[in-house]
Amino acid sequence: MSRPTISFEFFPPQSLEASFRLWETVNTLSHLDPSFVSVTYGAGGNTRALTHEAVETLGRHMGLNVAAHLTCVDATRAETLAIADQYARAGVNRIVALRGDPPKGAGNFKALADGFANSVELVTALADTGNFEITVGAYPDTHPEAAHDNADIDWLKRKIDAGASNAITQFFFEAEAFLRFRDRCTAAGITAEIIPGILPIENWRGTQRFAKCCGARVPNELSAMFETAERDGRTDLLATAICTELCSDLLDEGAKHLHFYTLNKPGLTRDVVHALGLAPDASLAKVA
Numbered sequence: 263m264s265r266p267t268i269s270f271e272f273f274p275p276q277s278l279e280a281s282f283r284l285w286e287t288v289n290t291l292s293h294l295d296p297s298f299v300s301v302t303y304g305a306g307g308n309t310r311a312l313t314h315e316a317v318e319t320l321g322r323h324m325g326l327n328v329a330a331h332l333t334c335v336d337a338t339r340a341e342t343l344a345i346a347d348q349y350a351r352a353g354v355n356r357i358v359a360l361r362g363d364p365p366k367g368a369g370n371f372k373a374l375a376d377g378f379a380n381s382v383e384l385v386t387a388l389a390d391t392g393n394f395e396i397t398v399g400a401y402p403d404t405h406p407e408a409a410h411d412n413a414d415i416d417w418l419k420r421k422i423d424a425g426a427s428n429a430i431t432q433f434f435f436e437a438e439a440f441l442r443f444r445d446r447c448t449a450a451g452i453t454a455e456i457i458p459g460i461l462p463i464e465n466w467r468g469t470q471r472f473a474k475c476c477g478a479r480v481p482n483e484l485s486a487m488f489e490t491a492e493r494d495g496r497t498d499l500l501a502t503a504i505c506t507e508l509c510s511d512l513l514d515e516g517a518k519h520l521h522f523y524t525l526n527k528p529g530l531t532r533d534v535v536h537a538l539g540l541a542p543d544a545s546l547a548k549v550a
Contacts, residue, residue, distance in 0.1 A: 333362025389425025433461035
């Protein structure tokens with residue numbers, strides 16, 4: 263049986279302090295032998311140039327297999343495909359293709375007249391280039407903009423049929439949410455790998471706000487657990503235990519890959535990977 267693999271998501275830095283934090287995170291987590299890392303694009307495409315710089319730097323100087331995020335927001339088709347071509351010439355062979363979120367305060371997503379209207383159109387165009395393995399997003403908990411209960415499944419199938427190889431989910435808090443979603447995908451004829459997206463809880467209040475924005479269901483008991491842990495100064499211990507249990511349940515149910523949303527903070531992700539026994543030296547440590 264093959265060993266489960268892992269990957270990490272980073273976001274590009276927008277200040278000198280953030281740059282130091284990113285490189286500290288990369289240096290810490292790169293030793294865990296990720297199969298790839300991804301770099302986000304920012305709401306409204308507001309980190310487009312920074313994303314490109316971070317992708318090239320991580321690939322050339324860190325030797326990592328880097329997946330670049332690419333969205334439909336605030337760019338024409340020609341501009342978006344030009345960015346994809348730059349990635350291809352830089353040796354990037356994997357793109358995470360997303361519709362993307364509009365800039366804060368801009369309301370709902372609105373495509374440019376000569377831009378990609380949605381992620382399906384973006385995936386189709388990228389697939390036509392033949393240059394990339396294409397990863398797309400998936401939503402175990404219903405997306406806030408979903409028109410009906412099966413809309414997320416329908417959209418995912420369209421993206422896979424358009425040329426995507428696999429999907430990474432939005433984060434979730436219960437293994438059952440992912441497992442039910444995976445079963446529904448199978449029933450809909452989706453055979454591509456669905457990779458669970460994992461968010462170690464660095465800050466409970468911030469995580470709750472994030473969950474509200476993206477429609478992730480928050481179990482009531484988690485709030486009570488973190489309130490107690492905050493009083494006792496044990497939030498990191500609780501967060502590590504919760505995330506490790508979630509990942510362990512997913513691996514027991516056949517997940518072959520875990521994708522961690524690091525938020526450019528390495529500690530909890532590193533601790534969870536070690537607790538799961540997925541660090542490269544874990545087997546050697548057991549033998550010793």
